[in-house]
Structure formats: C-alpha cells, structure tokens
Amino acid sequence: MELLLKTPINDSDRIALKVGDEVLITGTIYTARDAAHQNLVDSLAKSEILPFDLQGQIVYYVGPTPAKPNQAIGSCGPTSSYRMDKFSPILMAEGLKVMIGKGERSIELIEEVKKHQAVYLIAIGGIGALLSKTVKKAEVIAYPELGSEAIRKLEVINFPAIVAIDSRGNSIF
Amino acid sequence: MYKIERQLVIDTIKAMIIEATKTLDKTIVDKLEYAFDKEVNILGKSVLAKIIENQKIAKEENIPLCQDTGVLVCFIEIGRELVFDYDLTEAINRGVSLGYTDGYLRKSIVRHPLNRINTLDNTPAVIHYDFIEGNELVIHLAPKGGxxxxxxxxxxxxxxxxxxxxxxxxxxxxxxxxxxxxxxxxxxxxxxxxxxxxxxxxxxxxxxxxxxxxxxxxxxxxxxxxxxxxxxxxxxxxxxxxxxxxxxxxxxxxxxxxxxxxxxxxxxxxxxxxxxxxxxxxxx
Structure with a gap:
C-alpha cells in the first residue's frame, strides 16, 4: 500500500518515512542533474541568490526528452544519483530535504542525509514513459541554456517512488 | 557494382532511431515477462511489473521508453559489391541529427568531455564498419544509455x-x-x-x-x-x-x-x- 505525500512534505511526515515505503507524491518538485547541481553549488560559493528557495524542497534527478506539442514533458525517468553525491550535502545545508534519483549513494552521503534528517527516494530507472504521465505541468525556471539539464518546476500527481535512505540513515541497498 | 542512395541511408537511420527508442523487441519483452513470473522478491517483482507497463505505454502513446535516448552506436556491414560516391559516415550522422531532432529525443552528446558543450543534435554517433560479401548494407543500431x-x-x-x-x-x-x-x-x-x-x-x-x-x-x-x-x-x-x-x-x-x-x-x-x-x- 503506497503512502500518499503532498508537497510541501512537513517534517513529521518526512521523518516518519521508513526504508522500503512506497510513496505517491503530489505537488511541486524541481528537476536538477549534473550541470544544474554544478551551477547551484557555484552560485552558493559566490553567495548568489539561487533560482528557487531550497528550504524543505524536493529535487528530482532527471533530464527529460523534449515535450511534444500536446505534452507537459517527454520521457522523464531518474538518472543515477551517485554523481550528485559531492553536491547534495551543500544543498542539504541550504534546506533541501528530499532527493529523488536512482541507485546507490556513498556512505558519506548517507551520513549527511541522517545529519539533515532528509530522505532519499528512488524512482524506477527506465520507465520514463510511465512517469511522464504523472507530470501535469513543467516550466523551465533556470539555466535554459542547459536544455534537458535546465531546472524545471514540475507539478506532479501520484508520482511513484520508494524510500531508499530514510532520515535515520537506513539504506535499502 | 551496386549503390545505395545517400537519402535512403539518412531516412533509414532516422526511422530506425525513432522506432528503437519507443519499442522494445518482443524477445526482450518475453524475457521480462518470464522474469516477472519467476521473481520472488516483492519489490523486485513490482519493479518488473512497472517496466513491462512502461513499454506498453511507450509503444501505445509514442513516448520514449527512457529519457536517456543514449549515444547512438552503429555496427555497419558493407557488401563488397557496393560503391559509395558520398561520405557514408556523414550520411549516417545526418540521419542521427534528424532522428533525434524530429523525434523529440534527448540530445545527450557534448562536443568535448571537459567543455561539456552540447552538440544539440546527438551527433556524432559511434560507428563501426565491417565488410561482408554481396550488395547489401546491413545496419545495426542501438541508442545506448549512459x-x-x-x-x-x-x-x-x-x-x-x-x-x-x-x-x-x-x-x-x-x-x-x-x-x-x-x-x-x-x-x-x-x-x-x-x-x-x-x-x-x-x-x-x-x-x-x-x-x-x-x-x-x-x-x-x-x-x-x-x-x-x-x-x-x-x-x-x-x-x-x-x-x-x-x-x-x-x-x-x-x-x-x-x-x-x-x-x-x-x-x-x-x-x-x-x-x-x-x-x-x-x-x-
């Protein structure tokens, strides 16, 4: 039985999530993968204002295919999360609480998730067509020059994910 | 001596790419369904069910199976009786460019590994050539995920x-x-x-x-x-x-x-x- 989560996910709901829980997310999530993470971290290093407030937010590691004229978004499954391991602690220190990607993360990253009482969710890799059906709206809000890697604000309904690292630092892998 | 028109190569590559990114071969789907029947892990089984459902949606609604539409890898077998009065590599890459652009596929190739500037049309493909007997051009291609x-x-x-x-x-x-x-x-x-x-x-x-x-x-x-x-x-x-x-x-x-x-x-x-x-x- 999946747990229904509405964004913004409040602290108690997030902390209650346990490894292996299947969830359905409804609300707002932001996309960012390799290049966007580099830009966000570079901006923080220069004390610039970020394109969106990270406080309590959800970041999804995805670079979608282009939307056709009748679609909100193209195929949009997760990319491997380990490549974001060096950036995520910096973003969690700024308030990021939920990350969605796929695959294992480093031991150091698990410790950071625990420290910030954040959670790491996984979506199933390679099911981008199915996941695209849960995205009702997508708007590029930063770094349009990055194309697929631009930051998009997504409105999703019942986006399926699995808790892979919970706020106590338990990992599914 | 035999020839194959440049435009035919371009059109074929383009069509193959668009088709490949949206449909899994039946032999692969059969394997996945067999694995679903056999899988004992509950979470693993649920993942396989979603993978099978995904390929149905991709095929029926014409959406790429995966957002990573890859680097295009080609194995090309050239019949020894064929002659080319054009650059075959260029023609293949033209087909790649059209396939990824007109097919609404993700462009995932950067010009240099350090400058990371996107080529914007997923070219160049990685192409391997070999020779065979006869007058046929056999094209094998795969959009290979990162x-x-x-x-x-x-x-x-x-x-x-x-x-x-x-x-x-x-x-x-x-x-x-x-x-x-x-x-x-x-x-x-x-x-x-x-x-x-x-x-x-x-x-x-x-x-x-x-x-x-x-x-x-x-x-x-x-x-x-x-x-x-x-x-x-x-x-x-x-x-x-x-x-x-x-x-x-x-x-x-x-x-x-x-x-x-x-x-x-x-x-x-x-x-x-x-x-x-x-x-x-x-x-x-």
Missing part, C-alpha cells in the same frame, strides 16, 4: 588468472554496479583480443539476439555459468534484491597475445533498444 555504460569495466588479466579470473571480474563488476546500471541487465562480455578489441567485442555481444548462444563451446559454457551466478548475487531489479539481475549473458572471444587475458564487461540496461535493417543495393 547509466549502464558508466558501470561497464575492462581489465587486463594475466593468463594464469584463467576462467575463474574472468568469472570473478564479471561478478565483481555487476555487484559493484548494483542498481545503477538499471538491472535486469544484458551482460556483454569480451575475452581475448587486445585492449581496444576486447571492448569492441563486448559491445558487439550486446547486439546478438537475446535468445542465441555463443558458437564457441568455451564461450557458451561461460554464458551459462555466468548467468546462473549473476542471478545469485541478489542485486535484483533496480538493485532492490531478487533473482532477476541479468536477463542474458553474451560472451564473445578473440585470439590474444601469449602474455594477455583481456576481459571487458559491457552492461546493457533493461531498456535494451536496438534495431537491424538491411538495405539492398541497386545497379550503379
């Missing part, structure tokens, strides 16, 4: 490491990769050759039909043993545990130096997209 490619590995073993050394290296590669290459996998293994050739034959192994067996006995026995042992690693669908880590193992071998035992492991994710088309030349 996740499974990143987890692939190559090692120059010593002859004394032998068969056990090969098996251990393959198992270690797949265990270390975990969920990252999007299992269930097709595992392409190259043994022998030299440093670059072993990677080439491992890649070529991924283009073999999923239900075939290696022609060489030693390779066939390795395929059987590796598949069984890989599926005991409990990596499972997307690394969440279970008995479905690989759908198939393909081993290709080649002669090698007395000092060497090269091994390459090229991983293919469950979105095993590939196409084959044969164009027949007309009299030039």
């Amino acid at each position: 996740g499974s490619e990143n987890m692939s590995s190559l090692k120059m073993l010593s002859p004394a490491d032998g068969r056990d050394g090969i098996i251990n290296f393959v198992l270690e590669t797949i265990k270390n990769a975990g969920g990252k290459p999007c299992p269930p996998l097709i595992v392409g293994v190259g043994i022998g050759g030299n440093f670059e050739h072993v990677a080439y034959i491992a890649k070529k192994a991924l283009f073999r039909p999923i239900n075939d067996q290696a022609k060489v006995l030693e390779d066939r026995l390795l395929e059987e043993e590796l598949l069984e042992r890989i599926n005991k690693l409990n990596v499972g669908p997307m690394g969440l545990g279970g008995i479905t880590t690989a759908l198939a193992v393909k081993v290709n071998s080649a002669p090698c130096h007395i000092a060497a035992l090269p091994v390459a492991v090229n991983l293919q994710c469950h979105s095993a997209r590939k196409k084959e088309v044969t164009l027949v030349g007309t009299i030039a």
Whole structure:
C-alpha cells in the first residue's frame, strides 16, 4: 500500500518515512542533474541568490526528452544519483530535504542525509514513459541554456517512488 | 557494382532511431515477462511489473521508453559489391541529427568531455564498419544509455588468472554496479583480443539476439555459468534484491597475445533498444 505525500512534505511526515515505503507524491518538485547541481553549488560559493528557495524542497534527478506539442514533458525517468553525491550535502545545508534519483549513494552521503534528517527516494530507472504521465505541468525556471539539464518546476500527481535512505540513515541497498 | 542512395541511408537511420527508442523487441519483452513470473522478491517483482507497463505505454502513446535516448552506436556491414560516391559516415550522422531532432529525443552528446558543450543534435554517433560479401548494407543500431555504460569495466588479466579470473571480474563488476546500471541487465562480455578489441567485442555481444548462444563451446559454457551466478548475487531489479539481475549473458572471444587475458564487461540496461535493417543495393 503506497503512502500518499503532498508537497510541501512537513517534517513529521518526512521523518516518519521508513526504508522500503512506497510513496505517491503530489505537488511541486524541481528537476536538477549534473550541470544544474554544478551551477547551484557555484552560485552558493559566490553567495548568489539561487533560482528557487531550497528550504524543505524536493529535487528530482532527471533530464527529460523534449515535450511534444500536446505534452507537459517527454520521457522523464531518474538518472543515477551517485554523481550528485559531492553536491547534495551543500544543498542539504541550504534546506533541501528530499532527493529523488536512482541507485546507490556513498556512505558519506548517507551520513549527511541522517545529519539533515532528509530522505532519499528512488524512482524506477527506465520507465520514463510511465512517469511522464504523472507530470501535469513543467516550466523551465533556470539555466535554459542547459536544455534537458535546465531546472524545471514540475507539478506532479501520484508520482511513484520508494524510500531508499530514510532520515535515520537506513539504506535499502 | 551496386549503390545505395545517400537519402535512403539518412531516412533509414532516422526511422530506425525513432522506432528503437519507443519499442522494445518482443524477445526482450518475453524475457521480462518470464522474469516477472519467476521473481520472488516483492519489490523486485513490482519493479518488473512497472517496466513491462512502461513499454506498453511507450509503444501505445509514442513516448520514449527512457529519457536517456543514449549515444547512438552503429555496427555497419558493407557488401563488397557496393560503391559509395558520398561520405557514408556523414550520411549516417545526418540521419542521427534528424532522428533525434524530429523525434523529440534527448540530445545527450557534448562536443568535448571537459567543455561539456552540447552538440544539440546527438551527433556524432559511434560507428563501426565491417565488410561482408554481396550488395547489401546491413545496419545495426542501438541508442545506448549512459547509466549502464558508466558501470561497464575492462581489465587486463594475466593468463594464469584463467576462467575463474574472468568469472570473478564479471561478478565483481555487476555487484559493484548494483542498481545503477538499471538491472535486469544484458551482460556483454569480451575475452581475448587486445585492449581496444576486447571492448569492441563486448559491445558487439550486446547486439546478438537475446535468445542465441555463443558458437564457441568455451564461450557458451561461460554464458551459462555466468548467468546462473549473476542471478545469485541478489542485486535484483533496480538493485532492490531478487533473482532477476541479468536477463542474458553474451560472451564473445578473440585470439590474444601469449602474455594477455583481456576481459571487458559491457552492461546493457533493461531498456535494451536496438534495431537491424538491411538495405539492398541497386545497379550503379
């Protein structure tokens, strides 16, 4: 039985999530993968204002295919999360609480998730067509020059994910 | 002498790419359905169900199976009776450009590994040429995802490491990769050759039909043993545990130096997209 989560996910709901829980997310999530993470971290290093407030937010590691004229978004499954391991602690220190990607993360990253009482969710890799059906709206809000890697604000309904690292630092892998 | 028009090559490549990114071959779907029936891990089974549902949605609604529409890898077999009065590589890349642009596919290629500037049309493809008898041009292509490619590995073993050394290296590669290459996998293994050739034959192994067996006995026995042992690693669908880590193992071998035992492991994710088309030349 999946747990229904509405964004913004409040602290108690997030902390209650346990490894292996299947969830359905409804609300707002932001996309960012390799290049966007580099830009966000570079901006923080220069004390610039970020394109969106990270406080309590959800970041999804995805670079979608282009939307056709009748679609909100193209195929949009997760990319491997380990490549974001060096950036995520910096973003969690700024308030990021939920990350969605796929695959294992480093031991150091698990410790950071625990420290910030954040959670790491996984979506199933390679099911981008199915996941695209849960995205009702997508708007590029930063770094349009990055194309697929631009930051998009997504409105999703019942986006399926699995808790892979919970706020106590338990990992599914 | 025979010829094949440049425009036909372009149109064929474009159509193959668009088709490949949206439909899984029936032989792959059958394997996934068989794995779903057999899988004992609840989470693993649920992942397989979603993978099967995804390919239905992709096909029916014309949406790419996966957002990573890959680097395009081509194996081109050129009939010896064909003549070309144009640049075949350029024609193939023209087809790639049109396929990725008109097909609403992701452009994932950057011009230089350090400047990371996108080429904006997914060119250039990685193209391998070979010659065959006759007047046909056989095109094999696969949009190859980055996740499974990143987890692939190559090692120059010593002859004394032998068969056990090969098996251990393959198992270690797949265990270390975990969920990252999007299992269930097709595992392409190259043994022998030299440093670059072993990677080439491992890649070529991924283009073999999923239900075939290696022609060489030693390779066939390795395929059987590796598949069984890989599926005991409990990596499972997307690394969440279970008995479905690989759908198939393909081993290709080649002669090698007395000092060497090269091994390459090229991983293919469950979105095993590939196409084959044969164009027949007309009299030039």
